[in-house]
Amino acid sequence: MASSKFQAFWNHPAGPKTIHFWAPTFKWCLNVANVADFVKPPEEISYPQQLALGCSGLIWARYSMVITPKNWNLFSVSSALAVTCTYQISRKIRYAR
């Protein structure tokens, strides 16, 4: 049973043999990079970059719920990106005070 479910996943038209899987999956590395940068000194954070990434995260979170089929992977990674970017921006604002 498990192997037939795995086969269904493996051979899915948006599965791991296709770019439809890897492009949104790799987007998680943007969040990993941002979390790794939580220890960077706040003066090295770029306001424009974090604002742009955060806004695009919010818009893509909406986009992923409007397309057919709904893309929960893209929704979750985009929402997480908005959160990590917001935190980075808050670090820099707190430092500037």
Next chain:
Amino acid sequence: MSSAFKAFLNSPVGPKTTHFWGPVSNWGIILASVADTQKPPEMISGNMTGVLCVYSALFVRFAWMVRPRNYFLMVTHSCNECVQLYQLSRWARLQGFLGKKKEPEAQE
């Protein structure tokens, strides 16, 4: 002219759809990075820039393969790839990864 514009307005990847506005939001990332090219390279995050390079390469392919095919997204990520590679080279030069060319000159 107006029929071409109407065709654009009513296109399945046109401005009445999210297939258009998603890539528009991605242009913010590119413009932010272009602004950051004027800042000192010490401010560049190697982590984020390296990941953005791979990310945009993957999404160029994604935009080509997705249906409906999204040329706007493809162009957006191609441009981002160029800016991120430039930023990565600035970061790499600062780290000393691109310093090898000076050696032959020193030997002369």
